[in-house]
Amino acid sequence: MGFFKKLLPFALAGVSLQGLAVSVDFPQADIDSGKALKEIGQTALNNALARLDGSSKCTKENVRRRKEWRTLPGEERKAYVKAVECLMEQPNVYENVTGPKIYVWTFEEKLRTLCGYTGAFPYWEWGLDAGGVEKSPLFDGSETSLGSNGAKVNSSNNFFPGGSGGGCVTHGPFVNYTVNFGPNTAKDPLAYNPRCLKRDLNTQICAQWASIKNTTETILESPDIALFQANLQGDFRWPEARKWGFAVHGGGHFSIGKSRVLDRRAGCADI
Numbered sequence: 001m002g003f004f005k006k007l008l009p010f011a012l013a014g015v016s017l018q019g020l021a022v023s024v025d026f027p028q029a030d031i032d033s034g035k036a037l038k039e040i041g042q043t044a045l046n047n048a049l050a051r052l053d054g055s056s057k058c059t060k061e062n063v064r065r066r067k068e069w070r071t072l073p074g075e076e077r078k079a080y081v082k083a084v085e086c087l088m089e090q091p092n093v094y095e096n097v098t099g100p101k102i103y104v105w106t107f108e109e110k111l112r113t114l115c116g117y118t119g120a121f122p123y124w125e126w127g128l129d130a131g132g133v134e135k136s137p138l139f140d141g142s143e144t145s146l147g148s149n150g151a152k153v154n155s156s157n158n159f160f161p162g163g164s165g166g167g168c169v170t171h172g173p174f175v176n177y178t179v180n181f182g183p184n185t186a187k188d189p190l191a192y193n194p195r196c197l198k199r200d201l202n203t204q205i206c207a208q209w210a211s212i213k214n215t216t217e218t219i220l221e222s223p224d225i226a227l228f229q230a231n232l233q234g235d236f237r238w239p240e241a242r243k244w245g246f247a248v249h250g251g252g253h254f255s256i257g258k259s260r261v262l263d264r265r266a267g268c269a270d271i
């Protein structure tokens, strides 16, 4: 067993005095509350920092740490939204669009070099919103959010429980943003296709497939990187992964909207 077997007994040092450190036994309450995930995260951070031995350009001083949205001060959240809006206004850098891929690092870098963003690059811990994505500081429509839910439409179908929105984002940042490109299921996915930004917040999906408990147990039950990937994706080729359903990855996506691919599978035209 690889990575997690090695790090977890370390994470538990001082916590578990059960003698045989064979399996990792976080109390269920700590798994559900997020305490276990915090400890695992802290151990991973310590390990990463310990690996910065001075032999590369990356040092403890200049390494950038990504942070969960709600840990950023309001001013930094607004500065982030402003930088994203600025980046959206930049000219297309792809002369011929042939399935561009914007990698996270590139996106982060462009926010800094083209749009002057100096804060931490945020991420969303969606498990924190399993009690109600509508109340999330990311999507509550306030000026320090990433904009509101979409207008309420019936987005349910026989295959998929719809969320509480589904229409165009109604207020807050990105309210009138025009999505220009895609979707990748369109007849010509590279064509100019202006439309509103839609969102369909879905607490049911978040609570069932992307909770803190789900994320933590996905880590704890994955003895190697292959099964970790499978569990994370709910990859049905691995029998052990099947119970995770949409899984932590898909659960995150579908907590803010379902894709047209799912609609198509279910025989619906569009949302």
Ligand SMILES: *[C@@H]1O[C@H](CO)[C@@H](O)[C@H](O)[C@H]1NC(C)=O
Binding pocket: 095, 096
């Ligand atoms: C883009 O497409 C045009 C027309 O097909 C072609 O002439 C040009 O060389 C292409 N540019 C690049 C960078 O591939």
Ligand SMILES: *[C@@H]1O[C@H](CO)[C@@H](O)[C@H](O)[C@H]1NC(C)=O
Binding pocket: 154, 155, 156, 157, 158
């Ligand atoms: C929403 O749409 C689905 C699929 O067309 C339909 O079965 C369902 O009855 C609709 N629900 C409401 C509340 O209109």
Ligand SMILES: *[C@@H]1O[C@H](CO)[C@@H](O)[C@H](O)[C@H]1NC(C)=O
Binding pocket: 175, 176
């Ligand atoms: C968004 O568009 C609507 C409809 O055109 C308009 O009433 C509203 O003022 C716009 N909001 C912002 C923040 O631009």
Ligand SMILES: *[C@@H]1O[C@H](CO)[C@@H](O)[C@H](O)[C@H]1NC(C)=O
Binding pocket: 130, 207, 208, 209, 210, 211, 212, 213, 214, 217, 243, 244, 245
């Ligand atoms: C995911 O977590 C929820 C509660 O947060 C739980 O009800 C559900 O059973 C978990 N899913 C799996 C596959 O363990």
